[in-house]
Amino acid sequence: MVWLAGWSIGAVGPAWAVPKETSTEKAEHMRQQRNPELFNNWTFDKDEVGSVPSGFVAVASGERQHGSWKVEAQASVPSSPNILMGTSGCESCRAILVAQGFQYEYPELVVRIQQPAGGESGKVGVVFGMKDPQNYYATIVDISQKMIQVVRVIEGKESVLGKAPIKSKPVDWHTLRVQRNTIISKDFVETYFDGSLALSVEDQALGVGQVGMLVLGQASARFDNFNASPLYSSRPLSAPAAY
Numbered sequence: 001m002v003w004l005a006g007w008s009i010g011a012v013g014p015a016w017a018v019p020k021e022t023s024t025e026k027a028e029h030m031r032q033q034r035n036p037e038l039f040n041n042w043t044f045d046k047d048e049v050g051s052v053p054s055g056f057v058a059v060a061s062g063e064r065q066h067g068s069w070k071v072e073a074q075a076s077v078p079s080s081p082n083i084l085m086g087t088s089g090c091e092s093c094r095a096i097l098v099a100q101g102f103q104y105e106y107p108e109l110v111v112r113i114q115q116p117a118g119g120e121s122g123k124v125g126v127v128f129g130m131k132d133p134q135n136y137y138a139t140i141v142d143i144s145q146k147m148i149q150v151v152r153v154i155e156g157k158e159s160v161l162g163k164a165p166i167k168s169k170p171v172d173w174h175t176l177r178v179q180r181n182t183i184i185s186k187d188f189v190e191t192y193f194d195g196s197l198a199l200s201v202e203d204q205a206l207g208v209g210q211v212g213m214l215v216l217g218q219a220s221a222r223f224d225n226f227n228a229s230p231l232y233s234s235r236p237l238s239a240p241a242a243y
Contacts, residue, residue: 038102042226044082047071052097053084056212059096059133067095067215077224078112078173084223086215088122096127098212099228104128105208106187106231109178114222115143122219126178129209137206138214139178139191143168150189150201161189162201169194173224181231 047053049071058069066089074083088095109126123142130136134156141148149163168174177192187204190197211228215221 038104039229040099040102040227042099043079044071044084044224045079047082049073049082055100056097057100059098060094066090066093069095069097072222074222077222079225084213084226085220086124086213086223087220088215088217091218093218094214094216096133096212096214098127098130098210100210102210102228103208104180104211104228104230106180106182107178107211108180108227108229108231109176109211110225110227111176111213112173112224113141113143113176114173114224115219122215122217122221124176124215124219124221124223125213126176126211127214128178128180128211129206130212131206131209135206136209137180137189137203139176139189140214140216141166141174141176141193143174148191148193148198150191150199152203152205154205161203162199164199166193166198167196179231 042053042055044053051071052058052069053071056069058067060067068087068089070085071082072085073081075081077083084097086095086097107128109128111126113124115122115124123140125138125140127136127138134153136153138151138153139148140151146166146168147163148166150161152159152161171194174194175192179190181188181190186202188200188202191199213223213226
């Protein structure tokens with residue numbers, strides 16, 4: 001079952017579904033990131049088996065809406081005893097699980113992922129800068145095809161910002177790490193897979209938003225140790241000197 005809850009559509013401008021941030025808004029959002037509650041590590045080990053993990057809500061994005069999320073018991077995992085299983089039920093479906101109550105401007109996300117047997121055709125990843133199910137960024141990994149890409153979804157329309165091949169280690173569980181950062185006037189996303197930098201792209205269309213995990217296509221994937229923290233310390237504290 002997919003639940004659609006806790007969402008509101010932002011103001012629609014002439015070109016974007018959500019308005020771009022002003023410099024004042026960005027400064028205020030960065031100030032708000034200095035909040036210890038934004039440092040989160042979800043292991044799912046204390047959540048009830050068979051249920052959606054506490055503090056998350058399942059949503060769907062795409063032409064069809066079908067998917068499910070549940071906590072499962074599994075002893076041989078990076079952190080036992082539980083993992084999170086996400087399932088997307090059709091080729092055009094996007095099952096997304098979003099952490100509630102946390103807004104990040106420049107997040108660092110780290111998660112361990114595994115695709116069980118029979119899920120080779122699907123894709124997995126993380127979402128960030130999420131305003132609602134129709135407006136967000138996503139980093140998506142296709143483990144079987146050894147490809148990774150960063151996409152931007154505006155009013156439900158997807159644009160691929162960049163894609164690149166990946167080298168996966170011969171392990172059961174892979175590590176995906178995503179950083180959205182800023183240097184002076186540029187915002188960029190860097191993606192690491194199994195410890196190696198795989199892709200870097202620039203984009204400023206979306207700002208502060210929620211974070212979560214996703215599964216695409218007719219597939220299932222397992223997740224464990226989902227970490228989210230703000231990268232506010234990487235932002236310059238003052239304008240560069242004029243020369």
